[in-house]
Amino acid sequence: MSLTFIIGRSGSGKSTYILDSIRKELIANPQGPPIVLLVPEQATFQMEHALVKTEGLHGLLRAQVLSFRRLAYRVMQETGGTALTPINEEGKKMLLYKILQRRKTELPLFSSAAEQFGFIEKLNKLFDEMKRYRIQAADIDEHLSYLGGSSQPLLSAKLKDIGSVLHEFESELANHYLDGEDVLMRLAEHVPESTYVKEAAIWIDSFHGFTPQELSVLASLLLHAKEVKLALTLDRPYEQGETPHELNLFHPTATTYCKVREMAETLAVPMGELVWLRAQDGMRLPRARHVAKLAHLEQHFERPIPWKGGHAHPASLSAAMSECDASGSNGADLLPVAKQAAMRANADAIRIHAAVNRRAEVEACAADMLHHVRTGKARWRDMAVMVRNIGNYAEIIKTVFQDAKIPYFMDHKRGVLHHPFAEMTRSLFDIILGYWRPDVVFRFVKTGFILPLDGSVTRLDFDRLENYVLATGIEGSRWTNGKPWPAVPSLSLEVEEEAPSDKERSAQAPEWIEELRQLIVKPISHFEQQVTKAKTVEGKCKALYEFFIDLEVPKRLEQMSADSLFKGDVERAREHRQMWGAMIDIMDQMVEMVGQEEMSVERFFGMLETGLESLKMALVPPALDQVLIASMDRTRPDQLKHLYVLGVNDGIIPARPVEDGILTENERDVLQDIGLELAPGIRRKLLDERFLIYTALTASSESLWVSYALADEEGKALLASEVIRLLRRLFPELEEHLIMAEPNEFMAETEQMAYIAHSEAALRHLIGQLREWRKGRSIKPLWWEVYRWFQAEPKWHDRLRTLTSSLVYRNQVEALNISTSRKLYGKKLRTSVSRMERFVACPFSHFASHGLKLKERQVYRLAAPDIGQLFHAALTRFAMDLKDGGREWAALTPEEMQAESDRIVDELAPRLQGEILLSTKRYQHISRKLKRIVERAVVILGEHAKRGDFEPLALEMDFGPNKPLPPLTFTLENGCTMEIIGRIDRVDCADSEQGVLLRVIDYKSSQTDLKLHEVYYGLSLQMLTYLDVLLSNAEEWLGQEVVPAGTLYFHVHNPLLVSANGMTKEQAEDQMLKKFKLKGLVLADREVVSKMDAPLEKGYSDILPVAVKQDGSFYSNASVATTEQWDVLRHNVRDIIQRIGTRITDGDVHIEPYRMGTSKACTFCSYKPVCQFDELMEGNEYQQLSRMSKDEVWMKLEGGGDEHGEA
Structure with a gap:
């Protein structure tokens, strides 16, 4: 047993030294004792590949490239465990989800947090960290007393x-499961029993x-392995008892060096x-x-010395390496000075770029x-x-590199919640637990797993069902109760102007809808019963598995994978293939852990969803x-020639660690003080960012590209x-290149x-350049060459034609x-007045609504038009009932009016949008509020009746073919005939010395006035x-001519009265009456006004929009018109209608919305996505x-109306 350190700065050849040493051993003795190269998990593929491609090496029987965990499984296969x-x-x-749910009432802090998205992820991360730092539940209990109770109550x-959750977590895992974090502790225990390790030479790198x-x-390896050789990125060795300064660039590896050396000395392991x-x-x-x-960048990263050209400065090198010379330690085969002097300094070795945005940055990189x-x-x-931060660039890189056909591999783990299979599973349970809400049902449907594989039903069919x-x-329950579904409810209480088309009728057919309904309901209902x-x-889990099999999920995933592969998206294809196994693994884990435990569907889904949320695919x-x-922070590439470091922006590089865990930074410090040491805190992580940046910037052998964005996506x-400032200090002569999103005329x-x-x-x-050329700017000859190239390539013809057409x-x-x-x-245009007003507002909007008959998707909800129709119907019905009963509005008491209006609203409410006002408690509350509004309106209208002589003559008076009144008919200039049809809400009449007076009243649910310039x-x-x-049909209808009294x-509504000092009942009634003042235009006649x-x-x-002077004349701001002016209005309106009719029948469909001040036709238009009107577009x-x-309008109208805005 022995320990040998291999140290050197970044790029000194440590990995090459290790790989060459292993290669020599393998070539010299292929059947010799084991060799283990221990590297981080993400580096195993790269290092194994580096060994495999060794020339003359025919196999790796002796050598294995392993991570700590793979070594653990290798050892335990041999020793048991x-x-x-x-x-x-x-x-x-x-x-953890199961434990938190089970002990919810016993956890004062975690009981509410357990339901928050990401909490379990953070708790699991904390427990993993505690295991890595060998903290158990018993340690927490032991150290709780050190906090002193009151000094740190929250901690x-x-x-x-x-501690409570960790106790149970440890208990569940003990003797049953092998946690990934426990694997290393078991490895340490089993190493002494492993013959494989005892014979092995262990190399540790990266x-x-x-x-x-x-x-x-x-x-354990130091004590039992044949030898251990550890490589560290370090500038120098440290003597016994020496520790690195906390600001030292190499602090992370220096600390590791000191710890391992001290451990070896404690274990009496000889040093190589x-x-x-x-x-x-x-x-x-x-x-x-x-x-x-x-x-130069590598040598002077921590202490910047400006670059002066040529090779490295000898004085600075000798100062840095003096200790090395004295030690006489080994060195690598380094390049001779003579050969270095012969090499040129690459002027483009380091480049700095500033891009206008991240997209331009990636484009330039590609x-x-x-x-x-x-x-x-x-x-x-x-x-x-x-x-x-790979999240800032992942999608941009994917798009740009695919366009450029650059093969790439993105080394990061991907979540799966976005995947259709995961979404289908989640929405399945949301349907069951969420009372079959439509949005959830169609979330499930849109994943595509319910579609028959034979293509008999398409997504379009389900869109129509939606x-x-x-x-x-x-x-x-209306989904599952088996009762037939009704037809689409009418949007109106009124008679519709146009009947639904045959196509719409077929879409509403119960038989057609029922087939689609059953395709959804049958499998889900069956699963609901089983689960x-x-x-x-x-x-x-068995019920869920059978549901997946019934839907042929594996087959569908294979098809999705094949489709992605056909499109060239290899990454997505592999993701589809892995999803089935990942889902089965989650269910296997659930069965292993809590298979025989009884659990509600809600808790089962919560547990399953927790698994899906945490699932990451590598x-x-x-x-x-x-x-x-x-x-x-994840990958340390080797053998790189060219490195591109993107996103070198403030706050991103170096990264600013944030507190996003369960314990705050201060709480971690407190725990360390009482003996519970966890991973380094934010301050240490921030200091270690320098080392991370150093290793990244020094990873390439030929060039380094460093760039940052000047703006984000918004x-x-x-x-x-x-880092940019550091590079500028190191290389003052470096020019920063600006990357534009588009080429411009100032570029060479x-x-x-x-x-x-x-x-x-x-x-x-090219299209951008041609657009500039059309604006009169010059473009380089290069772009005409590019244009000719695309013209000469047949496969680009269609796209070139399409894109160049956008220029004009x-x-x-x-x-x-x-x-x-x-x-x-x-040839006969039958139209309403509102349709003509729509045409004037924008001819294209009229074409979309009445020509193409486009309609917004109907939604079962109470909208403003529905409320307006209820008001119209209720007030009309009220007046009709009075007329039919021979009663007068003015004769009713407020109580009688309120009772009558309540009865009418109660009768009308079920007819509105398929009983929508009765459908929920919320809508029933709205219905009561609407009833109060109608009550208020009838009482005010009763007061109007008391104050004047006008009485309702006709209600809901239709005019048109076969109606009580004929249509207004015009022969247009182009030979077409136009008929104006419609319905008048209310016609009032009164007798006067001038004859019968008629006025028109229209009920509005929003504030409306008759503005003369809008008429014009x-x-x-x-x-x-x-x-x-x-007026045109009065003689035939009433047997006599009539006088226009007004349009109002x-x-x-139900206005709110506000008063700082309060008011009496009489004052409140007066104020309320004023809030309901009629708007419009009245005949400028004192007798007519007194009749109202x-x-x-x-x-x-x-109650009227008029004001009378002392002498009986009207103020200038009164909304009145003389008899002659009424004739002028009538004449001009007819002219306007005929001009509109001519334009409609001549096929005018131009996109020309009006704007008047801040008022625009586009504001509430439903067809903006169709016309795509954009003021910035030519x-x-x-x-x-x-x-x-008013005076200007009257002047124009009386002048003949020859300059109408609509013409």
Whole structure:
């Protein structure tokens, strides 16, 4: 037994020394005693490959590359100890979930936290850490008394809960399971019994430090192995009793060196001769021997000395190596000074880049890699990308490298919750436990596992079923009770203007829907019965397994894998293949741990979900010649020529550790003070970041690319890391290259070459350059060559044509030709006034809604239009019932009006959206609130009736073919006929000296007013058109001509009265009346106004939008119009309608939404995803409409209306 240290700075050749030594042994004596190369788990593949590819070596019978855990299984296979059932990370977390649920009432702190996402992950991480540092539940109990109770109450409470859970956790594992963290302790115990270890030479490489468990194993190996040789990245040896300064760059490895040396001395293990691989005066370390700049970076990283050109500075080297010369220790075969002097200093050995964003950073990195490969300077396996936080770059790298066809392997573990199989499993239980909520049901359906493999039902069919379910509000027991489902409920209490199409009727057919319903319900209901019937965890796992088999999950996963492989996504293909085994492993772990325990479905699912949440997949590199993408703290690549370090931003490199565990940094310090030592805290981790950065930056032998982003994906500014400042101090002459997202006219043509590194990037940037050219800017001849290349390549023709067409694309649509327009609308255009208003707001919106008949997906919920329709129907019904009963509104008391309105709302509520107001307690509460609003409205309308002489003449008056009143009919300029149809909410009449007065009242659930400039532009035509219909047909309808008294809006609401000093009942009633003041336009006639508000003599009316002066005339702000002005309005409205009709039938479908001040047609438009209107896009401009005063509008209207905004 002996211990030999192999030390040297980064790049000194330690791994090469070990591999060469092993190779020599294997070649010299292939059948000799075992050789074990012990490395971290993630380095095993790389080191094994390095040995296997040795020329002249025909096998590795003697040598094995192992991690600590693989060594443990190898030793226990020989000595026994593998009889215990292994438990993986998922199994431990599921066991913790079970313990936390079982002891919830006994854990004051953890009882509520146990349900939080990620808590079990953190608790398991803490327990793993405690095991590595050999802390058991008994140790926690013993040290609790040292806290003194009151000094650290929160920490004491935490430790009590931790100790309580850990006690049971240890008890569950003891004598039954083999925890991954216990494996090393068992290894240490079994090493003395292992003949394999006793005969073996142990080489240890690529470690910077060891946990207490690993140190125990190392101690056992030192005592029983033939020899142990340990390599550490270290600048010098340390004497006995000497310790490294905490700011020392090599503090992690120096501490390890001192610990291991002290342990060897304690165990009386002989020390072998130190192997110190170092650079002598005038020489460089092997890795950077060809590149002076990289050597300078490695030598002066901790104490920056500016680069002065040439090779390394002899004085600085001799000062650093004086102790080495005195020791006379071994060295490696280093490059002679004469040969070094003959080598050129590579000017591009170190490059710094600042990219405008991360995408541009990765694009430039990919372009440089392609250049290296094409020029023969490197193969893919000679290059690597390193980042500190791989999450910031994973998706960008994946996209860019796939476009560039760069083979790569991303060395990080992936969670599986996103996988369709995991999502299907989770949604399955969510359906059972969540009362068959529609969103959960269709989460399950959209995973695709329910689709028949024969293709008889498609995803589109289930999409249509989802539309139906959302429209009808199907949920809960309605899925499973077997009762037929109803048709899609009507959206209105009114008679629909258009009947559903045949296609819509077939989609609502119960037979068609029932087939899809059963495809979902049958397997899930059967599983629900089986999993509920099974009492034990084993029985529930069996039910789940049978459910998977019934759905042919293994076959589907194989198909998904084949599809991904066909698309070239090898990583996703392997993920699909692994998912089945991963799921079975989780269920096996559950059966092993708690198989015979009885458990509710809810707890069973919680345990299963905990396993899925913690499941991470690590993939083996699928090929040898590929770029490695790795995180600095996980992977230590070897034999690299070119290294790309991305994301060197402040706060990212060096990383800022954060407290995200169960114990805070201060609490860890307290535990260390009382003798419970855990892993290094945040301060130590932050200091050790320097060493991590040092090993990363010195990993390549030919070039180093360092880059950072100036902004993140959201455009927020990012700063350069202190590492950039360090490199600038080391190499003052280094120029920082700015990486733009797109080439620009200020770049030289050679610089722009980087943007055509591969065809996808070239095509994308070509389009950008051509767009600049169209704007009148000059572009380099290079881009015309690129254009001609794509033109000459047949496989790019279609994409080139498509993309170049975007250069002249205007987001507009041409007018429909006459034949298409006639097919859509017919030669006789039958339309409503609201439809014409929609056309004026935006012709394309009208085309989408009435031409293409596009509709939003109907959802079973109470929306503002539904409430408005209820108000309309209730108030109309109230007035009708009064009229039919021969009663007058003004004669009713408030109590009678409220009782009558309540009765009407109760009758109407079940008819609204398939009884939606009765469906839940929430909607029943809303129904009561709506009832109060209707009560308030009828009482106010009763007060209106008392104050005037107007009485309802007609309610819900339809006009159109075969209706009480005929349509307004026009012959358009293009020969088409247009009929205006609709329904008038309420027509009131009163007798006067001038004749019969008529006014139109419309009920609105939102504040609405008649604005003359909106009438002028054609945005508000409804009320005036209704009045025109009445005036045009009055003689035939009433037998006499009538006088237009006004068009008014009544706002149905329940306003809140606010007063700082309170108010009397009478004052409150007056204020309430004012809140319901009618809006609109009234005939400028004192008699007419008195017929509506008899008490008004002067001043402002409480119920009308008018104000009367002392002399009986009207104030200028009164909403009134003379008889002549009413005629002008009527004439202009007719002109506007005819112009709109002509434009519709001529096929006008332009994307021209209006904008008036802050009001836009697009604000509430449902068709924005269809038209894709964007003001920044060429061809997209708003119809700019200006607000005008009343006088300006009257001037334009009376002038003939020849400049209407809609024309």
